[in-house]
Amino acid sequence: MIPTQSSFKADVFRFVRCQLDAATGVAELVYAFDDGPELIETITVPGAPFALAGARATAVERALRLLHLIAGVSYYKAAVPETIRIDSYAIDADTAALLELIYVNGLGEFAYRNGLNLHGKIRFPVDAAAADTKASPLGLKPHALVAIGGGKDSLVSIEALRTLGVEQTVTWIGGSQLIAACAQRTDLPTLNLGRALAPQLFELNRQGAYNGHIPVTVVNSAIMVLAALLHGVDQVVFSNERSASYGSLIEGTGEVNHQWSKGWACEQAFGDYVQHQVAADLHYYSLLRPLSELAVARQFARTDRYDTHFSSCNRNFHILGERPASRWCGVCPKCHFVFLALAPFMPKPRLVGIFGRNLLDDAAQTDGFDALLEYRNHKPFECVGEGRESRAAMAALAERPEWREDTLVERFAREIRPQLGGDDLRIEPLLVLDDEQRLPPALWERLRAHFAA
Numbered sequence: 001m002i003p004t005q006s007s008f009k010a011d012v013f014r015f016v017r018c019q020l021d022a023a024t025g026v027a028e029l030v031y032a033f034d035d036g037p038e039l040i041e042t043i044t045v046p047g048a049p050f051a052l053a054g055a056r057a058t059a060v061e062r063a064l065r066l067l068h069l070i071a072g073v074s075y076y077k078a079a080v081p082e083t084i085r086i087d088s089y090a091i092d093a094d095t096a097a098l099l100e101l102i103y104v105n106g107l108g109e110f111a112y113r114n115g116l117n118l119h120g121k122i123r124f125p126v127d128a129a130a131a132d133t134k135a136s137p138l139g140l141k142p143h144a145l146v147a148i149g150g151g152k153d154s155l156v157s158i159e160a161l162r163t164l165g166v167e168q169t170v171t172w173i174g175g176s177q178l179i180a181a182c183a184q185r186t187d188l189p190t191l192n193l194g195r196a197l198a199p200q201l202f203e204l205n206r207q208g209a210y211n212g213h214i215p216v217t218v219v220n221s222a223i224m225v226l227a228a229l230l231h232g233v234d235q236v237v238f239s240n241e242r243s244a245s246y247g248s249l250i251e252g253t254g255e256v257n258h259q260w261s262k263g264w265a266c267e268q269a270f271g272d273y274v275q276h277q278v279a280a281d282l283h284y285y286s287l288l289r290p291l292s293e294l295a296v297a298r299q300f301a302r303t304d305r306y307d308t309h310f311s312s313c314n315r316n317f318h319i320l321g322e323r324p325a326s327r328w329c330g331v332c333p334k335c336h337f338v339f340l341a342l343a344p345f346m347p348k349p350r351l352v353g354i355f356g357r358n359l360l361d362d363a364a365q366t367d368g369f370d371a372l373l374e375y376r377n378h379k380p381f382e383c384v385g386e387g388r389e390s391r392a393a394m395a396a397l398a399e400r401p402e403w404r405e406d407t408l409v410e411r412f413a414r415e416i417r418p419q420l421g422g423d424d425l426r427i428e429p430l431l432v433l434d435d436e437q438r439l440p441p442a443l444w445e446r447l448r449a450h451f452a453a
């Protein structure tokens with residue numbers, strides 16, 4: 001990639017300060033470039049006033065700083081300055097290591113698209129005097145804040161926890177009406193957390209500052225950790241599947257993972273840090289880590305409760321700009337992938353009813369599906385399953401009378417499948433549960449039985 005130039009230049013990125021008003025639940029995360037104006041991001045946690053004292057107050061302060069440090073990635077990326085400075089507190093070596101991991105990998109797609117190499121270039125200042133203090137248990141109440149994103153994944157987790165009788169509050173960040181409607185549809189307690197980016201960021205973007213993808217899931221995770229401590233509950237649950245740990249293989253570059261912060265490396269590093277440095281009894285985990293995308297799709301197909309509410313199409317979730325006319329734009333990689341992943345597990349009329357059309361019988365979508373299959377292209381920079389999952393789903397459809405004559409399924413059987421030679425195209429091996437996860441052990445035992453049923 002040819003390096004792009006940012007119209008906006010700075011030598012230093014500063015973490016100026018962060019503060020939480022326990023009386024209102026409003027947190028301010030303040031940043032600046034050089035000696036420029038303050039950029040203030042605001043997070044609002046409903047349920048105030050919060051009574052904070054002793055070890056709980058300490059844990060909240062640590063969670064707030066962690067959020068400040070992680071959420072800074074949205075602003076840092078606008079200029080990628082040489083130097084990072086933290087003005088109002090100090091961090092230890094473990095904290096710096098976590099942040100460097102998140103910034104370098106979470107900005108992997110951003111760096112690739114802008115022709116930048118961030119490896120070894122992002123250094124957080126470590127203060128030897130910063131105490132490496134172990135977090136203590138806070139006596140948090142057994143209750144899960146479950147992140148909901150409006151798509152199929154979180155709904156699978158919510159239904160699994162409901163079946164297992166785990167107390168939960170369905171929680172989302174931002175003002176999406178689509179997510180709000182899904183959350184209402186669960187008939188469970190809900191919590192909507194506010195997040196407003198510093199408005200100057202949009203102006204910097206308009207002026208041609210560096211822009212690109214940021215590790216949004218770990219930012220959302222840090223917001224949820226703060227909310228969990230304010231509400232005194234012991235679990236923050238995400239729904240990131242095993243497939244998210246695998247990126248797109250780019251010729252000449254290697255692996256670039258759009259969804260790095262949904263992957264296992266990020267979950268482990270962030271979850272361990274929270275337990276060691278924030279609150280010993282706060283468990284952060286992804287309930288779907290042992291499952292592939294196809295296994296999640298199979299679980300989702302078991303109920304039609306959300307068919308007229310959910311959407312995985314990211315075009316619904318822009319902060320600025322237009323939303324698609326319907327919940328599924330039908331032409332983006334997520335629409336393609338979710339259609340393909342659900343098809344082996346749902347009656348065809350139900351699936352076509354959800355999307356309003358049959359995407360696999362539309363020759364105009366050929367390139368999009370080819371990219372999913374990693375045929376003449378790499379996997380798209382989006383939250384889609386592995387190439388082998390798409391190939392296995394397509395191979396299964398090619399055997400089904402109701403699908404095999406559809407344009408893209410027929411083409412797969414004729415043109416692509418013969419080239420896959422010895423590839424294992426069976427779905428079953430991809431449905432096997434993995435052991436790589438950090439769920440509370442007792443919950444994992446019960447979940448394993450639930451998913452196997």
Ligand SMILES: CC(=O)N[C@H]1[C@@H](OP(=O)(O)OP(=O)(O)OC[C@H]2O[C@@H](n3ccc(=O)[nH]c3=O)[C@H](O)[C@@H]2O)O[C@H](CO)[C@@H](O)[C@@H]1O[C@H](C)C(=O)N[C@@H](C)C(=O)N[C@@H](CCC(=O)O)C(=O)O
Nearest residue numbers: 074212213214215216217259261314317318319320382383
């Ligand atoms: C909705 C979406 O996909 N947005 C991506 C898009 O952003 P765009 O410029 O088209 O519009 P906005 O979303 O309205 O954002 C405006 C600008 O704001 C900045 N920004 C936004 C959110 C944030 O947390 N930090 C920010 O700095 C940014 O400068 C925006 O331009 O393209 C961007 C790349 O240029 C993407 O970064 C936007 O993605 C959002 C951060 C987002 O929430 N995306 C999720 C739907 C998403 O991609 N989820 C992943 C999860 C993987 C992960 O954790 O990384 C997924 O589904 O795979």
Ligand SMILES: Nc1ncnc2c1ncn2[C@@H]1O[C@H](COP(=O)(O)OP(=O)(O)OP(=O)(O)O)[C@@H](O)[C@H]1O
Nearest residue numbers: 147148149150151152153154172173238239240312
């Ligand atoms: N606005 C949000 N607030 C809180 N959590 C979110 C938000 N958006 C996404 N998430 C969470 O981030 C994780 C990754 O999002 P992702 O979009 O993959 O999941 P999803 O919306 O549940 O399903 P799908 O993959 O079908 O879109 C999920 O745990 C999801 O709940």
